[in-house]
Amino acid sequence: MTPGPDLQQLIDTIRADAGTDDILDQLGTAASTISELTSTSDAALGYFVDRARGAGKSWVEISTVLGVSKQAAHKRFAESWTSRPAxxxxxxxxxxxxxxxxxxxxxxxxxxxxxxxxxxxxxxxxxxxxxxxxxxxxxxxxxxxxxxxxxxxxxxxxxxxxxxxxxxxxxxxxxxxxxxxxxxxxxxxxxxxxxxxxxxxxxxxxxxxxxxxxxxxxxxxxxxxxxxxxxxxxx
Incomplete structure (x- = not known):
């Protein structure tokens, strides 16, 4: 599996993106960066869950792979489209x-x-x-x-x-x-x-x-x- 950026790499990236030594500016950049990463990660996971559902896989099978309960998987990925960040x-x-x-x-x-x-x-x-x-x-x-x-x-x-x-x-x-x-x-x-x-x-x-x-x-x-x-x- 291709490793993602480690903590230090992420910190360095945020500092570079902030473009300033002001700690509050860096904090703001960190917040927006993490929010974007979270949204992208959720979308990526949702994409493969959606593919699994389209292939006929049950919520029991999907929840087992994700390591969560069937109810938790269903609540997270089967909610109304209007409430999804996408x-x-x-x-x-x-x-x-x-x-x-x-x-x-x-x-x-x-x-x-x-x-x-x-x-x-x-x-x-x-x-x-x-x-x-x-x-x-x-x-x-x-x-x-x-x-x-x-x-x-x-x-x-x-x-x-x-x-x-x-x-x-x-x-x-x-x-x-x-x-x-x-x-x-x-x-x-x-x-x-x-x-x-x-x-x-x-x-x-x-x-x-x-x-x-x-x-x-x-x-x-x-x-x-x-x-x-x-x-x-x-x-």
Missing amino acids: FEHYTPRTRAVVEAATDVARGLNHSYVGTEHLLLAFYTQPEALATKVLVAHGVTEQAVSEAVNAAVPAGEGPVNEEELGFTRRASHVLQGAAGEALALGHNYVGTEHLLLAFYRDQAGVATTVLQGLGLDESAAWAAIRAVLNELEKAK
Whole structure:
């Protein structure tokens, strides 16, 4: 296993980052550095827990590996996505997509917010990287809308606002987006990460729709990497 920095290395790094001998400035730098390290460590661990869950591993198996109780593991890693630190790293466009998903669900008279609503919400942000990738591959808003309506017809009557909430699958995608960002070495969660997270659940409506329209996981990965590489070259 590759060793992490020892205590002295960490202290030296913090002092260098502080750029001053003032003890309070160094303390402030230490606090922000440790907070960032903790957040990154939690995200990394959450990424692999998420992968284990996606592979069908039980909370009993996961908790045994982590050396904690099943209840402790479940409480730490299965909590609502809105309370996870990763949401703080969502870009404005990604947040806008998440918020728009509720409006999409309401417009279809659905009493829940599922992966299909998140997918349709991409089109409210035409300049988002994920949306551009979808359109470039022929996955248009009309095509997605027709496929979603065929899979999950619109409901009847008005929706009870108090019932609107993210499904387990949608929450899994929202959590998984942070893991996809981590896998790409990004310190933000963009729409591209949200798109890739759909493929973590092969039974989700969004994944079924995407694959049915010809955009499987490997194609999505290749397209997103190509766009990111072009953006990097343009810097």
